[in-house]
Amino acid sequence: MQTLFAGLEAAAAKWPDHPFLCTPPHAGRGYLPDGSEWTYAQVLAQASALSEKWRDAGWGRGHRVALALDNHPAHVVHFLALNALGISQVPVNPYYLHHELTYLLEHSEAQAAVALPRNRARLEAAGPLPVVEWDDTSAVDAFVPPPAPSSPQETAPTPNSEIALVYTSGTTSRPKGAILDTAYAIAAGRCYADHGGALTLREGVERVYVPLPFFHVNAGINTLTAALLTGICLIVPDRFHAETWWDDLRATRATAFHYLGIIPPVLMKALPRPDDADHGLRFGLGAGIDPAIHAAFEARFNVPMVEVWGMTETGRFLAACHAPRQVDTRAFGRPMPGHMEARVVDDSGAEVPPDTPGELVVRFSKDAPRSGFFSGYLKNAEATAEAWRDGWFHTGDVVTQGDDGMLFFLERSKNLIRRSGENISAAEVEDALVDHPAVGQVAVLSVPDKMRDEEVMAVVVPAKGAQADDSTARDILEFARQRLAYYKLPAWVVFRDSLPVTGTQKVQKHRLFEAGADPCADPAAIDLRDEKANRRKLQA
Known part of the structure; x- marks a missing residue:
């Protein structure tokens, strides 16, 4: 053919x-x-x-x-x-x-x-x-x-x-x-x-x-x-x-x-x-x-x-x-x-x-x-x-892979987030968020989500003078809405004083949370899922 x-x-x-x-x-x-x-x-x-x-x-x-x-x-x-x-x-x-x-x-x-x-x-x-x-x-x-x-x-x-x-x-x-x-x-x-x-x-x-x-x-x-x-x-x-x-x-x-x-x-x-x-x-x-x-x-x-x-x-x-x-x-x-x-x-x-x-x-x-x-x-x-x-x-x-050849999925090693079938580049989201005046540094990662397999979380180090609160998190989401399709928007924001990095200043995302911990259960995690859903309606 x-x-x-x-x-x-x-x-x-x-x-x-x-x-x-x-x-x-x-x-x-x-x-x-x-x-x-x-x-x-x-x-x-x-x-x-x-x-x-x-x-x-x-x-x-x-x-x-x-x-x-x-x-x-x-x-x-x-x-x-x-x-x-x-x-x-x-x-x-x-x-x-x-x-x-x-x-x-x-x-x-x-x-x-x-x-x-x-x-x-x-x-x-x-x-x-x-x-x-x-x-x-x-x-x-x-x-x-x-x-x-x-x-x-x-x-x-x-x-x-x-x-x-x-x-x-x-x-x-x-x-x-x-x-x-x-x-x-x-x-x-x-x-x-x-x-x-x-x-x-x-x-x-x-x-x-x-x-x-x-x-x-x-x-x-x-x-x-x-x-x-x-x-x-x-x-x-x-x-x-x-x-x-x-x-x-x-x-x-x-x-x-x-x-x-x-x-x-x-x-x-x-x-x-x-x-x-x-x-x-x-x-x-x-x-x-x-x-x-x-x-x-x-x-x-x-x-x-x-x-x-x-x-x-x-x-x-x-x-x-x-x-x-x-x-x-x-x-x-x-x-x-x-x-x-x-x-x-x-x-x-x-x-x-x-x-x-x-x-x-x-x-x-x-x-x-x-x-x-x-x-x-x-x-x-x-x-x-x-x-x-x-x-x-x-x-x-x-x-x-089992002895019988069966393959079993564990996780993704690439810097990707898989949300409801959509592949999202963490780097693309980071590039969009870092331009916000309240964001000093940011690391974006996937977190488990019962409805969508994975969701987007942004770990943010506030810029000097910026407040680490719910209002700032929602302002960051609104800022991102002008730059990203709705499904790429952060559903969770966590503010931190610093990000763990290597000697060459590469962010060590595996150290952002304790091994085995649910990042969404962190007391500092701000849940923006409802606001994200509203942004979907605005973009539809």
Whole structure:
């Protein structure tokens, strides 16, 4: 398969009348409030018509187009239309603030953008590129791409041609653009389809509910490609809605769903209903469910919750989907030869004994370690080389591996915070907070959170003359709101007289709190979670 568009053509020929994209109804949403469902043939017709319009405007391989279409099915249609010509998409996080959008557009060198009406002004303010609005009332017929800024490359797309540039937070203050190609997407889709066990996909039958954003590879690349390969339906709401979750699953006839760590505890908090187990679900797929509620969730709702591990850079994922399943642990599967090899190593790269903590490293195979992985970080060869050491991709995740090969997640060794599925760079948050006049020094770290897996905590040394009190903490949060998307904001602030540092003045974050202590239980910890939630509403 040279392009994903070719995969769409093949799927439409095999399953023309099968549903491909479904949007559940949701009153008050900015698009399709009554919902929609499009077949493979309908998506192909729309993508083909859009592709011709982009071609007629001079666009082709070597160009990049930003998509600010949120979770509208038009995102998929545009992605596949652009893909037919070898144009790469740059999906836009709708929660990005102005400076974050500006960085994304400048760094990616996107040459045009397609946006929902609610996103158009923000994109136009962030970069000097033409922005075309997607209008549901006229849709494809009225869509007019801007003229191409340059001639496209004359060669046809290949499996190694860039199809997407997806930004992922790293240990530096700026997100890194992961270059993804067709081979990556196909490898990810086939891996999903090949897992079997509790994750067995029935060709042309499954309807998978994915309440995750298209700017993530989970919905936007992996599950989308799996759908093209197996003829299943992809159900994508605008976001997770706890109050209508089960009703939406039943109304859309979902047979499976994806989740993040925040979803199971929220659903478990709801009062039990007689119809809790009245559904057609075969599995849930996700990461971060607390082992303390895993078995109870499955018993109450009668659906296996399959924990998986994957990254933007890997595409493919490992899954604990075969019996016996270990739901009282953080097991996430075994190496999967033919898709992804894995091992656990120490700081020198040597493999550690069973049940010994170490870093998870992965590859495709010894002879072709990078096959099907991301192509590299845009404009950052140094970070790419650092990630690929000794023929293995270094994940930064600390795990153990049992004698039977099962892998168990422990923690992240990289300077990352994983909140509700979002990777947050601690360095980026530190850079935003240190400019506040009351902040002398700051160290940002992750703290456990029952609802969101991890939350953001800022340990602050006040500037001379600044007060170390609740008022200052809230002022710091408000200051950060102008610089960071809501999910990156500190949910906790702790004031300290100083930060522990090494001889070279590097902050020793592991010494900020006693080993084994809960930082949130510290008497000095100021809880800003409610204020953070209010900031989310302001940015939505």
